[in-house]
Amino acid sequence: MKIDPSSSADLSAQIAKAIRDAIMSGQLIVDERLPSEAELAEQFDVSRTTVREALKRLAAQSLIRTQRGAFGGAFVNRLSFEEAYGQQITTSTLLLSMNHVSFDTACEARFALERACAPLAATRRTADQLATMRAEIHRQGQDGLSDEAFCASDVTFHRALVDGAHNPVLSYQLAGAVEGMQPLMNMITFTARSRAEIIRLHNRIADALDRRDAGAADAGLEALCHYTQTLAGEVLKTREARRAP
Amino acid sequence: MKIDPSSSADLSAQIAKAIRDAIMSGQLIVDERLPSEAELAEQFDVSRTTVREALKRLAAQSLIRTQRGAFGGAFVNRLSFEEAYGQQITTSTLLLSMNHVSFDTACEARFALERACAPLAATRRTADQLATMRAEIHRQGQDGLSDEAFCASDVTFHRALVDGAHNPVLSYQLAGAVEGMQPLMNMITFTARSRAEIIRLHNRIADALDRRDAGAADAGLEALCHYTQTLAGEVLKTREARRAP
DNA sequence: AATTTTCATTTGTCAGACAATTAAATGTCT
């Protein structure tokens, strides 16, 4: 492996890219041990410091893991769904918060994706997922629940719905869409009346999945999407009125 | 900011987490300059080396960018859709290839998500997206096209469809689903007959979007999903028969 | 045979140095 010294990029970035490419192309396979830092430093003709910075970049993407001690080293990491969820959520959250994505756009995307899961969930959902959804609906009706806790319960409810499709790839993709929206959802103040309406729609969706009725589940999600956007629209209108009376 | 020395994790990982949390919670805003490496080293009571490794971790996630020279430093980066696409694709690709995700599962997820875009694309697609789709269909019919080139054109076609929904959040999410599947799609050998059938279905979808007929577009995608899975099933069956005759 | 000790290897951290870059500050000339 060699590095282009004429490139303007940092050496550590170039080395990270070279190793990343090797992993993605299959030249380095899962659990394979990379050469030691000292060996890599020699191969790339850079200092150990630079190699280490490159390895930290890869570790940040969960592409490698490191272990100290003799027979330790850096190993190609099997990217787990668990780790991938985390990264998806981090990226999605920041993407939404940093790019002035409107509530409507994010909401539309989230529910469009969630509705894609509905037919599969109607067919495949187990008693387990249904129980989670019912439990969260119950929690959402409790008195003294903060808006944050209500939103968190909402996320759990929807993740159970998505998991009902029993497709890990869908669950992974939806993790970003559902959890990434939480900060935006947290901006809404949920009145007792709006909570009641959301709970009603949640029940409608849970009932539909209970009956394995894909069409009804989809309609319930559509209604929930519409209601959420209406709610957000009202909150926004109120705020603007308060700012410029 | 302080660091827990009793924790087992690397100092650089802890520092990276502390800064990442500050960014995600809004304590550090976009384009804000972080303290210099020397200052951070003093604040966290570690060496500059360790701080640098932490910053490289954050840079790998596109959370910060660095600039040399006086008045340079590390700045909180506005995560662009562009950068997020890239990370999504990297993560999705590795996730699929490293976890023995079956073709059917990946295919199901991809088309479920894509069908979520269809109704929006039928309403909002511009002439631009339609032109891209038609052009790619034309390319797909050319003689002497390699399987890889055919797949690449397929990706472009589907991304145009997704972009037709004119929802950047959807486009971002689908980038992972569509492009992450490319290595799996590349494993299929496309015969002249199967290419013709795929082109027929692509035309059917493009026609539906042309007419702004959401139902027909959805049906076309469903048919394409089914055909793709059939095709993959046959390829798999052939390979197994060859391995154990 | 089981246990303890030693040892070599490897990553994690540190201190100090210098190169490269860059924008501001300063100086110089017209």
Added chain:
DNA sequence: AGACATTTAATTGTCTGACAAATGAAAATT
């Protein structure tokens, strides 16, 4: 005064050399 060249200070990028900490293998001991 304004345009241009030079200096300067701050900051990241890289290197060197060192030591600590962890860890599994091998050797020594019981």
